[in-house]
Amino acid sequence: MELYKIDEKGLAEAMARVMEDYRVVAPVEKGPKHVFDDIEDWSDARPMAVGTVLPPKKYAFPQRETLLRFTLTGETPEAEAVMDDTPVVMAGVHPCDIAGLRCIDHTLAGRHFDEHYGARRMNAIVFGFDCMPDEHCFCTSVGTLKAESGYDLFFTPIQTGGFVIRIGTPRGRQLFEKYFQHAEGAGVYEESLEADFRQRKAEAVTAHIDAPVDDLPEVYQESMDSEVWDKWGAVCFSCGSCSLVCPTCYCFDVQDRVSLDGSEGRRDRIWDACTLPDFATVAGGHDFRPTAPKRLIHRHNRKFNYQQERYGEPHCTGCGRCGRSCLVHINMVTVANELIAEQKGEEA
């Protein structure tokens, strides 16, 4: 694969030109944290910032989205699908979030293709960026240290300044050729610098799951009755934060709104979360997951068991967001390690 390099200035110039033609979003500062937001000036972007509140999935699958608009005036109500296919360049998507998008593709772009998601997703241009982990990141445990695909362009910072660039798609190549005049070809040396960065990144990861990710489905399947769930369930607020910030979660609720004169309306979908009370309640009041431990079991199993078994990859990408946002310190690594330890204890 061809490799290129670009310095900071060249990148800024290229991005300025991209911004003339495209909507560009990237992590920006918000208080002491970062969020993905529209940018007009590349100097506002913090493409390497880890732990944005929400992952960039919100551009392919927005928090609130109108699916249909309908009119109620005629004899037969009429509905029209609402699609948004405005291209958006997402700059600063880290390997974990690239994996996150792929996980959501399995469902939303799988059987019964969701055109609303599809329209956005296919027009979401991914400028991946490498990053330095904080104490919540655990990409090395779930195989997302490095993105093999899923990006149009990927930027890794190198010690000599600037970035090396990899091109992941034909679309990426077109964009590269159109906007990145200041990039130069790179060679073995830069490749070693790239490897170097990744090496340092891997070493900086401090949170680790104590078992190979392929073993996890079994660990979780065997742990349905573990006391670990009761322990954490007892402090869980059932606030849904963990699910809502997760790059692989896609559950949603659907709500209709009608204008006050009753003539027209819309059908919206809004993110929902399986950790919230009543998520699984049906008519008659029966709740299939009535307690916090039961809901935690479901969420954690979705990451390392159910979806992993179904689609062949863990649906936790090691981004650490759920751990950062959980105010009672429930996180994937702690829970996984407790389950693993418990089973090792049982075996021994």
Added chain:
Amino acid sequence: MSNGNGNVDVFVENITRVEGHGNIKVRASDGKLEECQLQITESPRYYEQMLLGRKWYDAVHITCRICGICSTGHTCSSLQGMERAMGIEPSEQTHKLRELGLMGETLQSHYLHVYFLVAPDLLGVPSVVPLAETHTDVVKMALRQKRLANDICCVTGGRHIHPLSMRVNGFTSFPTKEELAGLKERLIASRDDLQATVELLLTLADKLPAFERECEYVALTNPPRYEFYSGKIGSTVTEPVEPNDYKSKVIETTVPHSHAKFCGSDGKPYQVGALARFNLNHEYLKPEAKEVAKTLGMPGPSTNPYFINIAQVVECVETTEYAVELIDHFLDVGFDPEQDGHRDVKPQAGRGTGAVEVPRGILFHEYEVDDEGTIVDANLIIPTGQNLANVEADFEALVPTILDKEHKEIELLLEMLVRAYDPCISCATHLLNVEWID
């Protein structure tokens, strides 16, 4: 009932189109006034008591709930009081942004009052609802203006009612450039609407009764500014005093009839609010506002309480222009989070009083806190409370002159008078005595 021979017995229960619940009770026989009361029937709310034992940071969010209309004013006064109590001097940026919020609130309250509460009287309809059909353009304009005013409060305080981001010694968040620029654009565009309002009022101005009564007027003064937020407590009678010395100006007396604890300066009733501000500070109005005052036939001080409505329109112009000025300032210098100290407040024992001009007049919040920032004493003095004695004095002067009128007309004139003061009874009840009339 008036029979045209000097006997009057008026009882208006639950005066409409005022904030909160109040009754008017007037009785006269043989041309002699026997009873004359503005009764407040709102349930007691115990705000001052509820503050005791709470922390310094809660005062603002509790007291802004005293009133839905002037919650920004309560917020500003509360913050000033608490800052003065704990010896904190916030940055100019903080003061100016609060002022912008206050401008929004003054505008929104005046618009609400003029269009929704007073205009129906002048146009001879019972409420704004029928106006939606007969005067659609006026109503739409009113809604547009009110919306703009509300949005100023929202952009500065984070919410239209009960501001959020205003804190002791700063703000938890600042407006964005886009928000400010948007407001400015709308404010400038609103000058046309304002002009239309002035013209509308001009056609109705002769409907405002001619009634004069000399009294003392009290408002913040801070030459050469038409002041709302800082300065001293000025008076048309006495020398100005510092807010912390408010007690030397505002005396709380207990009157024998139902309305105990009326505030009187030197024992006499006085007036606060738009007309008081105008009478004290009119020479410092911006040229645009001065012009409007002239157009509306009130170039200088007036003693006609019905003209409070005119003063309000003049203030709409003044606050619009001042808001534009403040926004220009922020667009120019931006916000510097470094200047904000709301996250590093260290409680300290002390006593202090805040004083700001809310739409209905000067509002005092006095607090005493201990060295852990726990509130040990609180005293809140609300404009409507200060005005009540004056309203009754107006009644006493007015009623004998209108005894020969029809009952309905007397009732309307009295109601209009009460409404002119724009009393905010939900505020006032935290201190007023109450008498329940069933």
Added chain:
Amino acid sequence: MKPKVAFFSFTSCEGCQLALLECENELLDILGAIDVVKFREAMSETSDEYDIAFIEGSISTPHDEEKIKKIRDTAKVIVEFGACAATGGLNAMRNSMGTEEDHYEELREKVYGPVGVEHFRSTKARPVHAVVPVELTIPGCPVDRGHLLEVIEAVLVGRSPRQFDHPLCVECKLNDTVCVVEAYGQMCMGPVTRAGCDSICPNVGDACEGCRGLLPSGNFAAHQQMLEEHGNSKEEIRLRYLMFNAYPCEELEVPLP
């Protein structure tokens, strides 16, 4: 037939009625869809026939109690409107200052001056549903405009409005808002408070004070412990719970630190 709607105000700041008047962009549409027959704050005409009664304010005097019962007899639908009506709101702060009638006499005297005339009695401040059954609730101090409009819409369409049986944290996340506990260790009530205000406080960097009321499903013990971990004293946490939620604490038997 347009539904006839009446607005009533009890012990409150009347900010919630104002919140309705503040729906400037929608007000004309609302007036087109409903028939407002009583709205003292904005109109003089009135009628005693109505289908839907919006109630603002707490029930805090024997007279209030009588009045709300009369309204219940007339209205098909009662909407508790705003924190004071839905949870007792700030008014209920005084409930913990004592429960005896005498006590209120004393309080009243302190605040309102010496007794010289007939004061009317006041009782504990209670939400409307503590006195008469209600059909719908729009909590919040003040009510959220969006929620208010949604309920009006739902009533017109014949849909049951959303209940927001989940914590406020949900809306923080949907809004990409920085958590004020995570960022500043503020005393946020969000994890145990009913959502539906679009996380308006955290959005501007302020902690949720719980004005929409405690969630019956709230994990109060864990929440209080979490707040303590972030450096807030037991007393501060207790006061925070008793600010907007004095009545719900009683109603839900919430353990307080």
Added chain:
Amino acid sequence: MALAADSSIYVPEPVTLLETEQPTELEKVFRVKFDSGRPLGHGPGQFVQVSLFGIGEAPISICSCPGNDEYFEMTVRNVGMLTNKMHQMADGAKFGVRGPFGTTFPMDEMKGKDLVMVAGGIGLPPLRSLILPVMENRDEFGKVFILFGTRTPQEILFADDLKAWNEIPNTTVLQTVDQGDDTWDGNVGVVTTLFPQVSVDPDNTYAAIVGPPIMYKFVVMELAKLGVADERIFMSLERRMKCGVGKCGHCQINQVCVCMDGPVFRYSEARDMTEAI
């Protein structure tokens, strides 16, 4: 570069309500046809998403016989806002339908076998879309037992059908109510109390179950006692659903989505799913 899609899996197709019938206080049967004239083309056990603009959607099973090109039928219990609105609809009303969705009872596999069909309450309508084709091709199946339990005699659905089926040779309809009254002289007790009357060749028997969540465990125990293998027990599960097409996540049980991988499951699969029953 832009991918333009103007169709959407969430757009319902217009249908017209032909007629309704109200067998019980809470339930109404809706006969419906697509305005486009297209047949629904459902299999036994499938459901549709009924869509009322302004209110929302709800999954509702088809209770009519597959293969009917004229119309299809649904039985709806009035429990909430959408179902309530449906109950208020007049003949000729227009609304929306998406589907059919979900898995079916395996008619072909069942051919030549004895059948035990167990329904509780509103579980009978979905089962009816299996019973009707079985009855139409009655000689292709062995013995058929239909067990139906409701809480009260007033809640019995499709009484005429039940009676007619019971007349068919080799077919037994057994009914029970949780609480009897003076109108009722039949069996009183939960549906499992009917099992002693069932006699089938267990190695050659298929079972189908639809009912309230609590029912499944006990019915499965009875079937096990009879000796019916887990592989030959089918059950239709109910979960909350927002989309019907495997997206919204509400109906997920372990690896599967009830809307897409179900609602009809083979018990040998459901058995190993921790949350299924």
